[in-house]
Amino acid sequence: MLFGKFQGSVREGVPLAPYTWLQLGGPAKYFAEPSDVEQLQQIVRLATQEGIPIRVLGGGSNILVRDKGFDGLVVHLTAPCFEKITIQGNMAECGGAARLAHLITASVGAGLGGLEHLVGIPGTVGGALRGNSSTDEGDIGSLMAQATLLTRKAEIVKVSAKDVTFSHRRSSLDELMILDATFELQPGDVRQLTKREQTFWIVKRSKQPNYPTRSALAFVDLDGVSAGELLQRSGVNGMIEGNSQLNSTYPNYLTANTGATADQIISVLERAKKIVLDKTGFSLQPHLVVW
Ligand SMILES: Cc1cc2nc3c(=O)[nH]c(=O)nc-3n(C[C@H](O)[C@H](O)[C@H](O)COP(=O)(O)OP(=O)(O)OC[C@H]3O[C@@H](n4cnc5c(N)ncnc54)[C@H](O)[C@@H]3O)c2cc1C
Secondary structure, X not given: OOOHHHOOOEEEEEXXXXXXXXXXXXXXXXXXXXXXXXXXXXXXXXXXXXXOOEEEEOOOOOEEOOOOOEEEEEEEOOOHHHOOEEEEOOEEEEEOOOEHHHHHHHHHHOOEEOOHHHOOOOOEHHHHHHOOOEEOOEEOHHHEEEEEEEOOOOOEEEEEHHHOOEEOOEEOOOOOEEEEEEEEOEEOOHHHHHHHXXXXXHHHHHOOOOOOOOEEEOEOOEOOEOHHHHHHHOOOOOOEEOXXXXXXXXXXXXXXXXXXXXXXXXXXXHHHHHHHHHHHOOOOOEOOEEO
């Protein structure tokens, strides 16, 4: 076996559905959960040498795995060293695999503000930075001071805010992996920050399905135009394809009901995109990353 020397850390034919919010899709040919950075580098170096495509799995809240699965190596960072959160002064340093929710709780608890409006966004800090997670209050990228990345050649590089560009749900952090990141936050009163966080949480919950598992964001908002509004205007909210559907109550969320397939999700996205383009002239892009 190619990854034989990493027994226990690399498995073959691992179903990916349980790792994604939509709980859909086939297996990964290889699935790695390295124990530390050194082992991660060895695994990535070997995969690159062998020409094996690599993908990074965070919390799986923005990934759609195709029904046939992924014919390559999926890396899932689960060891404690990838999830560490350290607060020093007004800086929060955090592993790429740490839950965004944990980073928010730790920083608010330490009297540091800035991230609390992102409460309720599922997934990891790495996933949030890669896709520049945001709310109407701002994005995560604007708070990043520096980050450590792993390249496809398994080299470790440091970048600072000035090296990276962030725009709506996009970042230029396109090296293979975000290993850790440091955020510059503003000192504040713990009680007030906690209240703000709670208020944002209530607002967030009112805007998304009550049972968000098996749901995901469908499209990216366009410059100043909400994707949900375009879907509603075009009359496609509630659109069904097999067991997949665009949510009729919460526009721009799609849901995988029991028996749904990735093909159905792709098909509902394509149909909705075409109708919106025909009716409004706007070309929507999927929010989900398709593997
Ligand atoms: C109910 C619900 C509500 C949501 N609300 C919002 C919202 O309000 N605002 C918003 O912006 N998004 C929202 N999202 C989308 C999603 O939660 C975000 O995109 C989230 O940041 C994805 O993080 P993740 O760890 O789950 O990434 P994944 O879904 O695992 O991966 C997404 C992408 O990031 C990459 N990635 C993951 N980890 C790393 C890493 N360490 N290094 C490099 N690349 C990595 C993956 O390879 C993939 O390309 C919502 C999703 C759901 C299901």
